[in-house]
Amino acid sequence: MTIQSSNDDASQVLADAHYPTQSIDWLTRLIGFDTVSRHSNLALIEDVKAYCEQLGLSVDLTFNEAKNKANLFVTVPAGANADHVNHGLVLSGHTDVVPVDGQDWTSEPFTATIRGDKLYGRGACDMKGFIACALTMLPQAVKLSNAGQLRRPLHLALSFDEEIGCLGAPLILADLKARGITPDYCIVGEPTNMAMVVAHKxxxxxxxxxxxxxxxxxxxxxxxxxxxxxxxxxxxxxxxxxxxxxxxxxxxxxxxxxxxxxxxxxxxxxxxxxxxxxxxxxxxxxxxxxxxxxxxxxxxxxxxxxxxxxxxxxxxxxxxxxxxxxxxxxxxPAMTDNDSAELQSLIAALTGDDERHKVAYATEGGQFTNAGIPTIICGPGSIEQAHKADEYVELNEIVRCDGFLQKLLNSCAVN
Ligand SMILES: [Zn+2]
CATH class of the missing domain: 3.30.70.360 (Alpha-Beta Plaits)
Incomplete structure (x- = not known):
């Protein structure tokens, strides 16, 4: 996978600053799928599914009625003797993006483009950046799991139709309930500049x-x-x-x-x-x-x-x-912070920042808390750039998200 770049200096920028090429490659790949909510997201889902299966994971898809959109749920299992076999931690992201109609873009919105220290493209911050980092971390999680060193399962939940009313996530939650999977926590990777959002309206x-x-x-x-x-x-x-x-x-x-x-x-x-x-x-x-x-x-x-x-x-x-x-x-539904004190402490310890934010925009986090799963929002990039022309994520935010997920994975590993 090569980085699409609008100038010849881009790869030099990457090389000089030691930016994480794997996450950036994944982000480039994800932005390349035009997953505006009115279109099918199946090409992206199939690509991620194939990747997960190559890692030896079994993938669950739940479809919309027309069968042209799917959610993906995949679990990196913990060993049979682990503490939380049926519980675990969910990393959640939506695969759909808002339209680019009528917007004036400097570069092609569905081709990731690096200019300076920013990566531009529809979904760069909302929210394919987080998904890219999570997918990059997956092989390490599998390695730990295979070695019997994962204490708590790690789940990845990718939804459709979030941008048009959070229509996909309820199907994932119903499926988990039917399968008796009761995650301990969920982290929704909407853009917060990696700050901790504990509640929304x-x-x-x-x-x-x-x-x-x-x-x-x-x-x-x-x-x-x-x-x-x-x-x-x-x-x-x-x-x-x-x-x-x-x-x-x-x-x-x-x-x-x-x-x-x-x-x-x-x-x-x-x-x-x-x-x-x-x-x-x-x-x-x-x-x-x-x-x-x-x-x-x-x-x-x-x-x-x-x-x-x-x-x-x-x-x-x-x-x-x-x-x-x-x-x-x-x-x-609103996302409440009532039950997530333990999760908040964990995240505060991992990020070294215990400030708790509350926001007025809605996310799938409300649906997760409503299903009894304590949830916080924490992801790379700024909500200020979401939905706009020339949406971007600062490459440094991707670095921070990679670091955060690495620490999170370590916290799930057997000491
Ligand atoms: Zn979003």
Whole structure:
């Protein structure tokens, strides 16, 4: 595997700085697969599967309904006398990436390109960098396992469709449950600059469709105005948002480690009406709810549904065919830090940094903690570069991630 480079100095940069060629080769290989969520990820999965099988590992795939996408789960087993035969540590990453449509890239997004001390390409930081480092470490884990020196199994979980609502990971978790595998911990390698993220908010996205009744605007008594009723509900969502910010923001109920220390509700889109002189029969809006880990989606859903029932009664008294539909489009649970103290101590010891961060973006970590597996997020690169044109990872971050995984592997080995 050669490093694609935009200038002749790139290989010299690598040679001079002793960058880890194996992880960089893997990252180059992974970026070469166009795994934008709307496409199949099977070519990448087959490539990784073949690699794992060459190492003598058996690989489990779980597929989406259309069978054009798969999750991969592979275990480096611990010896029969080890402490944690059915438990172990999961390294988790998503294989899909966000689209490059409409973005202005300096170099081809699906060809890894090194310029200076950075590697550019879609997925460089979010999150093929972590996967590359994990795959590079795998042969050493197998060596330890074969020598009977692995105390706790090491698992690699690669998912599909994370970027469009974390749709793949639940299939992995259901499969583990069915097979009686109960991992002790999970590390999700989303980009954190190798800092330790111990919790994130949950996200739920809702679409609200208000069905009114058309009439000429000179005859409003014959119609039911969908925009007017939608705006009452939007006003109510804003009132709830205000309450959350004062209730949680007062911090008896909030969490000051989050940048925004309270749960939020935000209306994002609204569409309705066809002409000024027509009472509109349809208005649709979307909103999202980002809850602190100790709150649930029902905390806002129940009052919103009560408000909808009240508005429905008013609308249907005027025209029975009218009313409001509320649909959930996406939902990812919050990742809590309640149960992961032991894991946090382990990671703090390995990284030498015990600062605990909490973030507002959602990851598969919420699904892992929800399944009872204490989880943290720690991976190379910065979330600032994710999803953008010229996404990159600093090569030094790959060095740090390799070092981190090496120490982690040592911590799983028999002393
Ligand atoms: Zn990601």
């Amino acid at each position: 949950g996200i739920a996205v809702y679409r609200c469709r208000v069905h009114g009744k058309s009439a000429h605007s000179s005859l409003i008594a014959q119609g039911v105005n969908a925009i007017s009723y939608a705006s009452r509900l939007v006003g109510y969502v804003d009132t709830l948002a205000e309450e959350l910010s004062t209730r949680n923001g007062a911090l008896e109920d909030g969490d000051e480690i989050f940048t925004v220390p309270y749960s939020t509700l935000s209306v994002g889109t609204i569409h309705g009406g066809t002409a000024t002189n027509i009472v509109p029969n349809l208005c649709e809006f979307t909103f999202d709810y980002r809850n602190l880990p100790h709150m649930t989606q029902d905390d806002v859903l129940e009052p919103i549904q009560a408000k909808i029932a009240e508005l429905n009664a008013q609308m249907q008294a005027r025209a029975p065919e009218t009313g409001i539909e509320l649909m959930q489009e996406e939902s990812v």
